[in-house]
Amino acid sequence: MAAKLGGQGGGRFSLGQNSDINVTPFVDVMLVLLIIFMVAIPAATVSIKLDLPPAIPPPPGTKVKEPVLINIQQGGNVFVGDKATNLDSLITDLSAKLAQDDPTIPPPQQRVYIRADKSVRYGDFMAVMNTLQGNGFYQVALINEELG
Numbered sequence: 001m002a003a004k005l006g007g008q009g010g011g012r013f014s015l016g017q018n019s020d021i022n023v024t025p026f027v028d029v030m031l032v033l034l035i036i037f038m039v040a041i042p043a044a045t046v047s048i049k050l051d052l053p054p055a056i057p058p059p060p061g062t063k064v065k066e067p068v069l070i071n072i073q074q075g076g077n078v079f080v081g082d083k084a085t086n087l088d089s090l091i092t093d094l095s096a097k098l099a100q101d102d103p104t105i106p107p108p109q110q111r112v113y114i115r116a117d118k119s120v121r122y123g124d125f126m127a128v129m130n131t132l133q134g135n136g137f138y139q140v141a142l143i144n145e146e147l148g
Helices: 024-044 090-101 122-134
Strands: 069-072 078-080 083-085 112-116 140-142
Touching (some): 078 090, 112 122
Parallel strands (some): 069 112, 112 140
Antiparallel strands (some): 078 083
C-alpha cells in the first residue's frame, strides 16, 4: 500500500491518495505461478509409445484397399463390414472377412478398425475389445468421425 506525503492542498500532515498502481504483488503472484507451471509441466508430459502408420500417400492411380470395419451400434448390434454378427461369432466372421481380403497374412496379424456410435454403452464396446484381444487381435484401430 502506498501513500503520498505532502503535496498540494491540505495541511502538513494530510495524506493524499496515490492513484499509481502498485505492481509488486502482481509480479510476486506471476513469479509464483511461473514456478508452479515450470515444475508441473514436465510431470504432465508422459511419453506414450504409439505405433503410427507412415504418412506417405499412395501413388496416383493406385486403388486403396478398404479396411475391415467392425461397427458397433446402439443396443449392442455388431457388424463385420455389412454382415450382422454377435460376440459369439465375431471372431469367426472377422477371420473369414480378413482371410478373404488378404490371404497371405494371418487374420490376427492384420489391422482391424472399430467404429462405434456415439450412444454405444462403454460395456458393449469393451466386450468387443476384450473378445478381439482374447483371440490374439492386437492390431486394433479406432475410427473417430467429426460431427459436421
